[in-house]
Each structure stands twice: as C-alpha cells, then as structure tokens.
Amino acid sequence: MSLQDVLARIDRDLPEAVARLETLLRIPSISTDPAYRSDCAKAADWLVEDLRGIGFDASARPTPGHPMVMGHGGNGGGRHLLFYGHYDVQPVDPLELWHSDPFGPQIEDTPRGKVIRGRGASDDKGQLMTFIEACRAWKAVNGTLPGRLTIFLEGEEESGSPSLIPFLKDNAAELKADLALICDTGLFADRVPAIVTQLRGLAKVEFTIRAASRDLHSGGYGGLAINPLRVMARLLAGLHDDKGRVTLPGFYDGVTELPEDIRAQWQGLAFDHAAFLGDVGLSVPAGEQDRTPLEMLWSRPTCEINGLWGGYTGAGFKTVLPAEAHAKVSFRLVGQQDPAKIRAAFFDYVRANLPADCTVEFDQSTGSPASHMAVTDPAFELARKALSDEWGMPAAFIGEGGSIPVAGYFKTYLGMDAMLIGFSKDDDQIHSPNEKYDLDCFHKGIRSWARILAALT
Amino acid sequence: MSLQDVLARIDRDLPEAVARLETLLRIPSISTDPAYRSDCAKAADWLVEDLRGIGFDASARPTPGHPMVMGHGGNGGGRHLLFYGHYDVQPVDPLELWHSDPFGPQIEDTPRGKVIRGRGASDDKGQLMTFIEACRAWKAVNGTLPGRLTIFLEGEEESGSPSLIPFLKDNAAELKADLALICDTGLFADRVPAIVTQLRGLAKVEFTIRAASRDLHSGGYGGLAINPLRVMARLLAGLHDDKGRVTLPGFYDGVTELPEDIRAQWQGLAFDHAAFLGDVGLSVPAGEQDRTPLEMLWSRPTCEINGLWGGYTGAGFKTVLPAEAHAKVSFRLVGQQDPAKIRAAFFDYVRANLPADCTVEFDQSTGSPASHMAVTDPAFELARKALSDEWGMPAAFIGEGGSIPVAGYFKTYLGMDAMLIGFSKDDDQIHSPNEKYDLDCFHKGIRSWARILAALT
Numbered sequence: 032m033s034l035q036d037v038l039a040r041i042d043r044d045l046p047e048a049v050a051r052l053e054t055l056l057r058i059p060s061i062s063t064d065p066a067y068r069s070d071c072a073k074a075a076d077w078l079v080e081d082l083r084g085i086g087f088d089a090s091a092r093p094t095p096g097h098p099m100v101m102g103h104g105g106n107g108g109g110r111h112l113l114f115y116g117h118y119d120v121q122p123v124d125p126l127e128l129w130h131s132d133p134f135g136p137q138i139e140d141t142p143r144g145k146v147i148r149g150r151g152a153s154d155d156k157g158q159l160m161t162f163i164e165a166c167r168a169w170k171a172v173n174g175t176l177p178g179r180l181t182i183f184l185e186g187e188e189e190s191g192s193p194s195l196i197p198f199l200k201d202n203a204a205e206l207k208a209d210l211a212l213i214c215d216t217g218l219f220a221d222r223v224p225a226i227v228t229q230l231r232g233l234a235k236v237e238f239t240i241r242a243a244s245r246d247l248h249s250g251g252y253g254g255l256a257i258n259p260l261r262v263m264a265r266l267l268a269g270l271h272d273d274k275g276r277v278t279l280p281g282f283y284d285g286v287t288e289l290p291e292d293i294r295a296q297w298q299g300l301a302f303d304h305a306a307f308l309g310d311v312g313l314s315v316p317a318g319e320q321d322r323t324p325l326e327m328l329w330s331r332p333t334c335e336i337n338g339l340w341g342g343y344t345g346a347g348f349k350t351v352l353p354a355e356a357h358a359k360v361s362f363r364l365v366g367q368q369d370p371a372k373i374r375a376a377f378f379d380y381v382r383a384n385l386p387a388d389c390t391v392e393f394d395q396s397t398g399s400p401a402s403h404m405a406v407t408d409p410a411f412e413l414a415r416k417a418l419s420d421e422w423g424m425p426a427a428f429i430g431e432g433g434s435i436p437v438a439g440y441f442k443t444y445l446g447m448d449a450m451l452i453g454f455s456k457d458d459d460q461i462h463s464p465n466e467k468y469d470l471d472c473f474h475k476g477i478r479s480w481a482r483i484l485a486a487l488t
Numbered sequence: 489m490s491l492q493d494v495l496a497r498i499d500r501d502l503p504e505a506v507a508r509l510e511t512l513l514r515i516p517s518i519s520t521d522p523a524y525r526s527d528c529a530k531a532a533d534w535l536v537e538d539l540r541g542i543g544f545d546a547s548a549r550p551t552p553g554h555p556m557v558m559g560h561g562g563n564g565g566g567r568h569l570l571f572y573g574h575y576d577v578q579p580v581d582p583l584e585l586w587h588s589d590p591f592g593p594q595i596e597d598t599p600r601g602k603v604i605r606g607r608g609a610s611d612d613k614g615q616l617m618t619f620i621e622a623c624r625a626w627k628a629v630n631g632t633l634p635g636r637l638t639i640f641l642e643g644e645e646e647s648g649s650p651s652l653i654p655f656l657k658d659n660a661a662e663l664k665a666d667l668a669l670i671c672d673t674g675l676f677a678d679r680v681p682a683i684v685t686q687l688r689g690l691a692k693v694e695f696t697i698r699a700a701s702r703d704l705h706s707g708g709y710g711g712l713a714i715n716p717l718r719v720m721a722r723l724l725a726g727l728h729d730d731k732g733r734v735t736l737p738g739f740y741d742g743v744t745e746l747p748e749d750i751r752a753q754w755q756g757l758a759f760d761h762a763a764f765l766g767d768v769g770l771s772v773p774a775g776e777q778d779r780t781p782l783e784m785l786w787s788r789p790t791c792e793i794n795g796l797w798g799g800y801t802g803a804g805f806k807t808v809l810p811a812e813a814h815a816k817v818s819f820r821l822v823g824q825q826d827p828a829k830i831r832a833a834f835f836d837y838v839r840a841n842l843p844a845d846c847t848v849e850f851d852q853s854t855g856s857p858a859s860h861m862a863v864t865d866p867a868f869e870l871a872r873k874a875l876s877d878e879w880g881m882p883a884a885f886i887g888e889g890g891s892i893p894v895a896g897y898f899k900t901y902l903g904m905d906a907m908l909i910g911f912s913k914d915d916d917q918i919h920s921p922n923e924k925y926d927l928d929c930f931h932k933g934i935r936s937w938a939r940i941l942a943a944l945t
Contacts, residue, residue, distance in 0.1 A: 231707065233707075233807070235805050235807075237805065242769075242770065243768040243769050243770050244768050244769030245768060245769075247768060248890060249790070249792050249794060249818060249820065249890075250688065250690075250820065250888070250889045250890020250891060251785075251889050251890055252768070252785070252889070253785075253790045253792050253820050253889060254775040254776075254784035254785055254788055254789075254790040254820065254889065255761065255764075255765065255773050255774065255775055255781055255784040255785050256765065256768065256770055256774060257770065257772070257774035258774075258792050258793060260724075260792075260793035260794075260795075260796050261724070261725075261728065261792070261793055263721075263796070264720075264721045264724035264725045264793065264796070265725040267717075267718070267721035267725075268718075268721040268722040268724070268725035268726070269725070271718065304712065307712075308712065308713065311700040311701050311702060311704060311709070311713065312699075312700050312701030312702075312845075313699065313700055313713055313714065313845045314844065314845055315714070315843075315844040315845050316712050317712065317713060317714035317715075317843070317845070318711040318712055319711075324712055327711035327712040328708075328709070328710075328711055328712050331711055332711075333706070333710045333711040335706050335710050335715055335717075335718070335807075335809060336715060336717035336718055336721065336798075336799065337706060337717075337799050337800055337805065337806060337807055337808050337809070337810075338717075338798070338799035338800040338801045338806070338808075339717050339720070339721070339796060339797065339798050339799055339801075339813070340796065340797040340798075340801040341793075341795070341796050341797075342793065342794050342795035342796055342816070343794055343795040343816065344795045344796075344797040344814070344816075348692050348694065348794065348816060348818070348853070349794060349795070350690070350692075350792075350794055350818050350890075351794050351795075352792060352794070353794075356796070357801070359799070359800065359801075359805060361706060361805070361807050363706065363707065363710050363711065386772075386774070387771065387772040388769075388770045388771055388772050388774070396805070431707070432707045432708050432709070432710060432711065433705060433706075433707020433708055433807075434707060
C-alpha cells in the first residue's frame with residue numbers, strides 16, 4: 032500500500048483522532064501538584080492501552096515520580112527511531128482567566144480556523160498524538176507499524192524531569208536508537224514547517240552579596256556604610272559593554288560563526304523581527320549591535336538578569352540600607368561554550384570587583400552546553416523534504432534560543448541526535464490560560480509524521 | 489530656691505518617677521494598629537491628668553487619628569518654650585523575640601547598669617517623661633512651673649504623623665513659641681551629651697521601568713528583546729562616579745562646606761568610625777572618598793537604593809525576561825538642596841538614558857529639605873553649658889543623618905527653630921524587641937532638663 036493511502040486514512044479518521052485527543056485532554060495530569068498523582072498514572076495507563084491497541088508492546092514504567100510510558104513496535108528495516116513526547120501538563124492557575132474548563136476540551140471556530148482548547152492541547156498531548164495517530168493510520172493501512180519504533184513518553188517534563196536522567200541511564204540499552212524524534216516545538220513564524228537543528232545551552236548563577244550584619248537605617252548610616260544594592264547594580268551593569276557584548280574574560284571562547292549554508296538558509300527565512308518584537312510591544316533588536324536578529328535569538332550567547340531583589344519592596348517607603356542583595360543571572364550558550372567555565376568566569380568577575388566589607392555566596396547549580404545536530408545525516412534532508420511536501424512550502428532548519436534538555440540528554444546518555452519537529456504556533460498560549468492547538472496543525476502534523484516515517488523507514 | 493534644690497528633689501523622687509514611667513509603659517499605645525485605638529486615648533488621658541497635677545492647663549485634643557496632648561503652664565519671664573514628644577509606640581512584633589512582656593515593664597540589672605525594659609521605654613515615653621519630671625520637681629521646689637511652657641505630645645509619630653501638619657496649621661497661634669525643645673534623639677556615641685543642630689533632608693523616588701508588554705522567556709527572546717533589569721542596573725550604577733560622588737547634574741547645588749567652628753567641634757568629638765562600623769560588621773567608610781566619616785554621615789548628601797526588584801525572585805530558577813523593573817531610591821539632603829529639584833534631576837537622568845522601547849513611571853512623593861538650626865541663638869550655648877555641667881563632659885553640637893520631620897514642620901509652620909536633645913543610647917533597641925532605657929539616662933535626663941530650664945527661663 033502507498034503513502035497516499037495512509038494519508039487518505041488519516042483524513043478519513045480525523046474526527047476519531049480528535050475524539051481520542053479529547054479523551055486524553057480530559058485527564059488532568061498536572062505533574063507538579065501531588066493532588067494529581069493518580070491522574071498522571073491514569074494518563075500513562077490510557078496511553079499504554081492506546082499503544083497496545085495499535086500493536087505496540089507498551090507498558091508504564093514506575094519511577095520515584097510519575098511513570099514513563101514505553102512502547103516498542105515494528106520489526107521492519109531502516110532506521111530505529113525513538114519518539115519522545117510528554118503526557119503531563121502545566122497547572123491551570125489562574126483558573127478565572129480560562130473561558131472554559133481547562134480539562135473539558137472544546138472545539139472552537141476562530142477567525143483563523145478551528146482549534147481544540149484545553150490544557151495540554153498543544154503542550155504536549157496534541158503534539159504527541161500526531162505521531163501516534165500517524166502510526167495508527169499506517170497500521171490500519173499496512174497491517175504493521177512502520178520500520179522499527181520505540182515510543183517514550185515522559186510524565187514529569189513540566190516539573191523539571193527529576194526521574195529522566197536516572198531512567199535514561201538505567202534503560203539505555205532499551206532506549207538507544209539511531210535517531211530521536213521529539214515533538215515539542217513549533218512551526219517557524221506560524222507558517223513554515225521547521226526542524227530545530229541547534230539549541231542554545233544554559234548556565235545559571237544565583238548569588239547573594241552581603242555587607243552589614245543587619246539592615247541599617249539610611250539616615251543613621253547612609254553615606255558611611257556600603258550598600259549592597261549599589262554594589263549589585265554596578266556588578267550587573269558591568270556585564271555588558273556599550274555594544275551589547277558580554278564583558279566576562281573568555282566568554283566568547285568556543286563561540287563559532289554560523290556556517291555559510293545555515294546563514295544562507297536563515298536569510299531565506301526572511302524573519303520579520305519587527306512583527307516578532309511588535310507582538311510583545313517592542314521594536315528594536317537589543318542584542319549585539321553587529322548581529323542579525325536571528326543570530327541574536329539562535330546562534331549568539333547571551334547574559335540576562337532573570338531576577339533581582341533587595342531592600343524594601345513593599346508599598347510606601349522604608350529608607351533602609353539592606354544587609355543583602357540577590358540576583359539570578361543566566362547565560363544562553365552556543366557552540367562549544369562550557370557552562371562550568373562560564374560560571375567560573377562570572378565568579379571571578381564578581382570576586383574581583385567586590386568592594387571591601389562585602390562577601391558573595393554563589394549557588395551550586397550546573398548548566399547544559401549548546402546542542403548542534405549532525406545535519407549531514409541524510410535523515411534531516413529526507414525529513415525536510417517530507418515536511419515541505421506536506422506544508423507546500425520549504426521546511427527550514429532553524430535554531431532554538433531556549434534549551435530543550437531532553438535533546439541534550441539523548442546525546443549525552445544515549446549517544447544519539449534528535450530531530451525536533453513540531454506543529455505548535457506562537458499563539459497557542461502554552462503554560463497560560465486558554466491553551467489551544469489548531470486542528471489544522473493537528474491534522475497536518477499527523478500527515479507530516481506519516482510522510483517522515485515513509486521517508487525514514 | 490536654687491537649682492541645687494530642684495536637682496536634689498529629682499534625686500530623692502527618682503523611685504516615684506520610675507513608677508510613673510512604668511504606669512505609662514503599661515498602656516499599649518500602638519498608634520499604627522486600630523486595635524489599640526482606645527489605648528492611645530488612654531495614654532493621652534493619663535498624660536493630661538499627670539500634667540494637670542503639676543499645674544499645666546492640659547487637655548487632649550481630638551484629631552482624625554489619635555489625640556494630641558496640649559498643656560500650658562508657667563507665667564514667668566524668659567523664653568516661651570514648646571516641648572515636643574510622642575506618647576505612641578511601635579508595634580511589638582515579633583513578640584517571640586521579647587524576653588519579657590513588652591507592656592509589663594521590668595527593672596533589670598545589666599553589666600552596664602540598671603535599665604527599664606519595655607516598648608516605649610526609650611522611644612519616646614521615657615524621654616518625654618524626663619521633661620515632665622523636671623517640671624514636677626521644679627514645681628515641688630518652687631511652687632510654680634519654670635518660665636512659660638507649652639507641652640505638645642503627639643500620638644501618631646510612629647505611624648507617619650498624618651494629623652500633625654493640619655494640627656500645626658489649625659493651632660499655630662496657640663503653639664507658636666520662641667524655641668522648640670524635642671526629646672527624641674540620643675547621646676553622642678553613648679556617652680557625650682549632644683544637641684542636634686542640623687538634620688539632613690530627604691527626597692524619595694519610586695519608579696518602574698517597563699519594556700515588553702508581558703514577561704518573556706529568555707530562551708525564546710533573550711538576545712533580541714530588551715531586559716528592563718539590565719536597563720535598571722545600568723541606570724542605578726550610573727548614579728555614582730568612581731569617587732562616590734553623585735553624578736546627577738546640579739546635585740551639589742546648595743551644598744555648603746561645613747563652617748570652620750562646626751568642623752573643629754566635630755573633630756573634637758574624635759568619632760570612632762571603626763567602632764561605629766564594626767558594630768554592624770563593616771570597616772571601611774564607603775562614601776565620598778575625600779570626606780571624613782562624620783561628614784559622610786551628617787553634612788554630605790547621599791543617594792541610596794533602598795529597594796530593588798524585578799523578575800523571578802522565588803526559590804529555584806525561572807529564565808524570564810521580565811516586563812518591569814522597580815526601584816526605590818532616596819537622597820539625603822543638606823544645605824539648601826531642593827528636594828523637588830533633586831527629583832527633577834533624577835527624572836531627567838533616567839529619561840535621558842532610557843533605551844528605545846522602554847518607558848518609565850515615577851511616583852508622586854515629595855521631600856523635605858535639610859534643617860540647620862540658628863546656633864547663634866544664645867539658647868544653644870546656654871543649653872550646651874547646662875548639659876556639660878550635668879554629664880561632666882563637654883556637650884556637642886552634632887548633626888543627624890536622618891530626618892526628624894517635626895523639626896522641619898516647626899520651622900515651616902510655626903517659624904521657630906528646635907533644639908533636639910535626648911538621652912537614648914545606640915543599644916536601646918528602639919523599634920526592636922526588648923527595647924530599654926538606661927535608668928541613668930532617665931535620671932540624668934531629668935536633671936539635664938532642670939538645668940536647661942534654669943538656664944533658659
């Protein structure tokens with residue numbers, strides 16, 4: 032039977048696929064809240080049953096947290112593929128901002144087409160079901176699952192994945208495949224299908240500067256006693272030069288220039304940074320002044336203050352010289368930048384610029400380096416062609432400014448690259464009230480996976 | 489009868505004076521907490537009765553908040569003196585840190601002598617009673633009150649004095665005197681009697697810098713979108729130069745150098761800044777590098793960050809680019825510095841240095857200029873001699889780094905200077921648990937007022 036038959040089957044069965052997604056969306060699998068522990072187990076069990084129904088040897092695997100869902104299927108040739116998604120969802124607060132029950136999914140007509148609304152519709156239940164529905168149609172048409180597949184669904188992605196690395200280590204032999212497929216990303220600029228081939232890494236530092244042994248009155252001590260908020264402001268202000276470059280010595284070690292082919296492709300994307308920034312009330316690219324907006328987002332490292340606090344922050348005024356000042360700073364990393372070296376360079380900078388009478392305490396966190404997939408693997412071009420065929424416009428290899436830790440873990444613990452392909456849109460309101468997923472994205476997402484499976488197996 | 493008789497009477501009656509103070513301390517007159525409203529009235533009534541008992545024509549005057557106590561006495565010659573104190577006290581939280589009932593005063597033996605412990609013992613019930621006890625002894629010995637006196641006791645000093653200015657305006661004719669006496673300050677360096685002759689003013693600014701229309705993810709936007717915390721850090725860091733001077737244009741307009749006689753006196757105080765800073769865990773004067781420690785504290789203006797916040801400040805990490813950054817900044821003012829001009833210069837500085845896409849909002853607060861008393865009034869030298877005689881060491885004219893607003897209000901609304909004389913010590917723990925007042929300070933404080941009244945009336 033042909034791919035066209037599988038695609039036709041997908042089209043025909045779409046109402047049933049939507050109904051199955053609705054069933055899954057009704058289970059409030061909020062992983063971070065212990066009150067929903069049994070719901071997480073229920074979602075895992077539902078997925079196990081669904082996978083078994085289409086021929087996977089599936090089971091829920093216990094962890095100290097929520098279970099992992101693992102399923103093996105197919106015994107054909109071609110690449111062994113591991114598919115990753117997560118069945119847990121974010122909390123729904125503030126509930127009063129939802130226009131309908133977060134766990135009572137609704138199909139809605141909107142000016143931009145039909146959407147399915149509910150917590151997890153896009154992140155990640157809708158996305159993971161695109162892959163399962165593609166497998167279902169394939170099985171229905173061909174009688175077997177395509178190639179050789181492992182499905183691996185996590186239940187703790189929205190709560191920091193505490194069980195993930197131990198589970199990967201303990202089950203490496205079973206999980207190892209030729210390539211991972213991850214469906215937890217989006218389209219490019221809401222229209223263009225995309226494969227994420229590079230992700231920035233992350234180094235974080237939380238630190239506290241201390242001076243006097245207690246808060247002081249600024250009348251009685253001001254002018255004589257050192258103020259740690261002033262020290263903090265000066266330290267943080269010194270992290271960038273006037274051109275927006277980070278000043279830490281050695282910070283740019285390991286940062287490579289964009290390869291010409293990637294640069295040419297990104298230029299072809301015609302990224303509309305004015306619209307991208309305009310959506311959030313901004314207009315001017317604020318990064319390194321000699322870089323393009325997409326470089327700023329995807330291929331250049333950053334240093335950002337994510338949290339800053341000290342002194343009196345309540346209503347009214349209290350003329351206090353606080354004893355402490357606190358900040359959380361993070362660095363997005365690219366190329367071969369080493370998170371440990373970046374943290375060490377930051378420590379050195381702070382210590383070297385700390386005035387008399389001040390002490391500093393740093394947290395013990397770690398970081399993750401940037402990920403760059405080996406796009407020379409022909410699978411990437413094959414998948415790109417499959418996506419281009421489905422969406423009617425050339426799919427792009429893009430970067431991702433954020434970190435998707437599981438992609439790095441697959442590389443570190445299982446030795447395999449990942450193709451990150453997803454169909455969400457920027458306006459899906461993931462993690463926010465009124466999350467939705469476009470039914471068109473769901474439908475074309477299923478069809479996209481069928482094409483990719485045909486190309487890779 | 490002679491001053492010596494009055495002093496002897498004070499010595500003889502000390503136990504009864506302490507007992508009266510204990511009675512007053514048992515009334516929990518916490519002005520900021522509506523639950524203690526009737527207790528504030530009770531304290532006012534007790535003081536009215538006590539003043540009447542020694543010959544004052546006293547009454548409690550209603551205000552929208554707690555009553556003012558006003559009393560007139562004496563019809564002798566010399567200066568008409570207005571004495572100011574406050575009968576309200578700070579809250580007692582955290583109660584668990586008190587070693588005894590805050591409103592069950594105790595006489596305790598300590599290594600440094602006897603103290604009376606309880607909320608308000610030092611601030612300000614113990615201090616205000618030093619003056620009343622001096623009047624009582626004077627009356628007992630002489631049959632009349634000294635000179636011509638007005639006593640004016642406030643019940644809202646610890647809750648922002650909301651009724652004070654309207655009351656001063658409405659009762660200016662009745663309150664106006666030749667000189668105000670304020671007993672709400674301390675000894676110098678815990679040993680040397682002192683008259684505060686200059687107080688720094690205060691200008692405050694609370695402001696918010698806004699950029700994006702919502703919080704952004706630092707992965708998805710970092711490097712491209714402007715971060716208001718970075719803007720805030722840079723703005724705050726730019727407020728001082730490398731020598732500790734404030735950079736705002738015109739900031740030092742109206743700042744005068746210390747007169748030579750005051751400078752000489754301050755040098756004579758041999759201020760031990762190492763001990764002063766050492767008490768709070770510091771060692772190095774952190775202000776303008778070419779100024780003495782006492783200048784930094786008393787006669788030089790400052791700019792301090794009192795509160796700073798933005799982004800994620802909870803446990804763990806959230807890689808957010810916040811939409812807003814907030815700060816509270818205050819300026820201690822000296823000489824003729826104009827609080828409104830200082831605020832305007834700050835506004836100009838922020839606006840001139842605000843990057844594209846950022847907006848700023850400032851609060852509507854006001855400020856108060858510095859106060860400099862006319863020490864050429866012979867009353868100051870007379871009082872200094874009286875204090876020196878009592879304490880056995882030369883009393884000092886000192887500055888005060890903080891603001892005591894009532895002193896400025898007396899100048900503004902009643903056109904009179906104030907002599908600020910008090911007997912508290914740095915370790916009295918005012919506003920904190922286990923507040924105390926040294927019995928020796930209480931006793932010598934009463935005797936000090938008797939000497940001052942003898943000198944001035």
